[in-house]
Amino acid sequence: MKNKDLYIYNSLSRKKEKFEPLNPPFVGLYVCGPTVYSPPHLGNVRTFLSFDIVNRYLLYLGYKVRYVRNITDVGHITNSEGEDIDRIGEQAKKENLEPMEIVQKYTLDFHEVTHIFNMLPPDIEPTATGHVVEQIEMVQRIIDNGYAYVKNYSVYFDIPKFVKDHSYGELSGQNIEEQLEGHRELDAQNEKQDARDFAIWKYADKTHPMRWNSPWGEGVPGWHLECSVMSTKYLGQKFDIHGGGMDLKFPHHECEIAQSIGADGSAPVRYWMHGNMLTMNGQKMSKSLGNSVLPRELITGDHDLLEQGYSPMSIRFFMLQAHYTSTLDLSNEALKAAEKGYKRLMEALKTLENLDLREAKSLSDADQKVNDSIDMAFAELNDDFNTPKALARLFELVTVINSYKDKREEYAGVSKATMERLQKDFRDLVIDILGLQEETAGEDGTMDGLMQLIIDIRQNARTNKDWTTSDLIRDKLNELELQLKDGKDGTTWTKL
RNA sequence: GGUCGCGUGGCCGAGCGGUUAGGCAGGGCUCUGCAAAAGCUCGUACAGCGGUUCAAAUCCGCUCGCGACCUCCA
Structure with a gap:
């Protein structure tokens, strides 16, 4: 309800x-x-x-x-x-x-x-x-x-x-x-x-x-x-x-x-x-003041005041981190922070969706904690669309989700019902309500297939303690802005 | 001049009377072949001065600084 x-x-x-x-x-x-x-x-x-x-x-x-x-x-x-x-x-x-x-x-x-x-x-x-x-x-x-x-x-x-x-x-x-x-x-x-x-x-x-x-x-x-x-x-x-x-x-x-x-x-x-207004260097952004930045410029980074480009979803996340009634100041540092935060949030979503549902041993505090954070996220939105606070609640859940990733805590006793709710509501909040979407290249399956192949080859090298080869693969991929993440359950990758 | 709002830790940004905001950055630890990622953990804060209150970032007053609107602007 x-x-x-x-x-x-x-x-x-x-x-x-x-x-x-x-x-x-x-x-x-x-x-x-x-x-x-x-x-x-x-x-x-x-x-x-x-x-x-x-x-x-x-x-x-x-x-x-x-x-x-x-x-x-x-x-x-x-x-x-x-x-x-x-x-x-x-x-x-x-x-x-x-x-x-x-x-x-x-x-x-x-x-x-x-x-x-x-x-x-x-x-x-x-x-x-x-x-x-x-x-x-x-x-x-x-x-x-x-x-x-x-x-x-x-x-x-x-x-x-x-x-x-x-x-x-x-x-x-x-x-x-x-x-x-x-x-x-x-x-x-x-x-x-x-x-x-x-x-x-x-x-x-x-x-x-x-x-x-x-x-x-x-x-x-x-x-x-x-x-x-x-x-x-x-x-x-x-x-x-x-x-x-x-x-x-x-x-x-x-x-x-x-x-x-x-x-x-x-x-x-x-x-x-x-x-409220978006400001740049403390002043309202406006055409007549000549301090306006076009979306395209921000995305490509093609602007004197910008150090780099930022993806549309990073920018969206950046704006959602402030309440709509407050002024918000645009700066490179803030944008960079938002970019990382956005990626962490989306990674957690992916992790969450790949978790197998299983029956936990018993209900516990953890169950309560997860439900509280979800309830609070909605409560914040009910309070005049407070997206920054809702995001804060989502990040509480990110920590919880990530702790499940390596199965270190065996889902920490969270019940199947709670997990199902978490999977549904987290997605609803991030995708449907905050309107954030995946930005990963969005190609056909080729990329995923290739990456899986590379990861497998590297895993072979690692098993043989061939660190030269495994590090070479990792470093070269890094140069292509592809990051490998070695976890307990094997290796995953993301675009930087 | 009038109306309204803001000033929070290295940065961004919530909070609006008592309880950890959160993100990013930084320190420590765990994990790891190394690293990254991830987890745990630590720190520094409420512009200044008075007042109200058992208790103030949060209420009141003053001071300083900044901004928006009063003219087209999201």
């Missing part, structure tokens, strides 16, 4: 709350996806990985999850600082392509990256361009309710008007009055009545290839609008979980809330979850 006593840290209440789905066994999960105008960097990967764990664990608990993650394929026009930047359009010019070619190219790239890191795909992956009609309708509803005004073919959300009837800024803890003070002065060409207002429909002239017709003229929908529209369209007016990076809390998520209330009278999200 799975323990569904899950607690989630809700950014809105700033407390851990017991997770009770609105319509069990169904769970609606929405995560803000990427804007596809450039390859995703590692910071993006971390956020999507965090929610991959959420998705996986909810599935494991038996919920019927509908996981929606959007693709932002409209280059939103920013109007701060007098600039008009449409990132997708800009990139299209730079690469001499159509905007939709840019969108396609980087969407494919994004999918490839999520696949490399073994993330489960969302159940629905809606695009902003595919929901322009719905967005226009939502803008109209907001206007009809009096919370937006039209200015020069653009439509703005009217914050001062909105705050008369509703609260604004609750999620991010923004004080609406003070926020105004902190704002820069509205410049002359700014059409907004108030600095805090934001565009829900933005006029676009002929220089923007990507634009749509609307009751207010040609233009593009506001950035915040797409998430409001697509989340509620597929998950309902009110749904369970909405996630995204910490940096989207304000203004993006705050605006989403205001829009939904403005259009339909109610806040849509029950649990807000925010993943």
Whole structure:
């Protein structure tokens, strides 16, 4: 019986709350996806990985999850600082392509990256361009309710008007009055009545290839609008979980809330979850700061700040060693440590699966210990998806499993039932929930066969005390990054 | 200036009032033809200063340092 006593840290209440789905066994999960105008960097990967764990664990608990993650394929026009930047359009010019070619190219790239890191795909992956009609309708509803005004073919959300009837800024803890003070002065060409207002429909002239017709003229929908529209369209007016990076809390998520209330009278999200940032040398990794590392660079090691490449699963393990609400700093030393830890964990899994089940003499403390560690691992996950603590529990089990390997302890009196449970749950935790997978070359059986042959030949040499030959084989294999491990039961090998 | 968060042993990183986090690195031992792997084992810690408490890394206050958001950003 799975323990569904899950607690989630809700950014809105700033407390851990017991997770009770609105319509069990169904769970609606929405995560803000990427804007596809450039390859995703590692910071993006971390956020999507965090929610991959959420998705996986909810599935494991038996919920019927509908996981929606959007693709932002409209280059939103920013109007701060007098600039008009449409990132997708800009990139299209730079690469001499159509905007939709840019969108396609980087969407494919994004999918490839999520696949490399073994993330489960969302159940629905809606695009902003595919929901322009719905967005226009939502803008109209907001206007009809009096919370937006039209200015020069653009439509703005009217914050001062909105705050008369509703609260604004609750999620991010923004004080609406003070926020105004902190704002820069509205410049002359700014059409907004108030600095805090934001565009829900933005006029676009002929220089923007990507634009749509609307009751207010040609233009593009506001950035915040797409998430409001697509989340509620597929998950309902009110749904369970909405996630995204910490940096989207304000203004993006705050605006989403205001829009939904403005259009339909109610806040849509029950649990807000925010993943923290990945930092590099103590600073947030971001494209604009120029300190971003691309997944490919990290994997190949082709980056000035990297000493070597790291496998996707090592990177995944590295990220799982920190809680998703904490910042995580990327460094060579930490990555190397993670790489070794990951390999040890996977080795233990392999060892475990090759153990023969047998009836133990008697139940003992060891039995209890194994069951406790397993129970605790799940308890940690129930505590706001605490993957670092769950991993700590798994490593307790690694030690136990390794002690069985040489049969030194005759499974230390662990009962057959416990062993069966260990084999099943350990695998579920590592493979299904944490989403770690085997990385060993993945060839056909040839490699295994060859290695077994070499191991046999070397064993012959060893039996004849021909150390020269046996050491030669071992050392040469080492040069090929293949490691032999001599155990009580014979020799095994791994790729380094 | 406003909002929020962080500062833990050589490194990464949990913990959020009393009990071993864990990974990596380092020391010792066992096993081994030698080594590796594996097992056992050891060490060093909570930025600083006050306060609350029988008891504080954990709560409160101050100081110092760092970061995020307030503008596109996962």
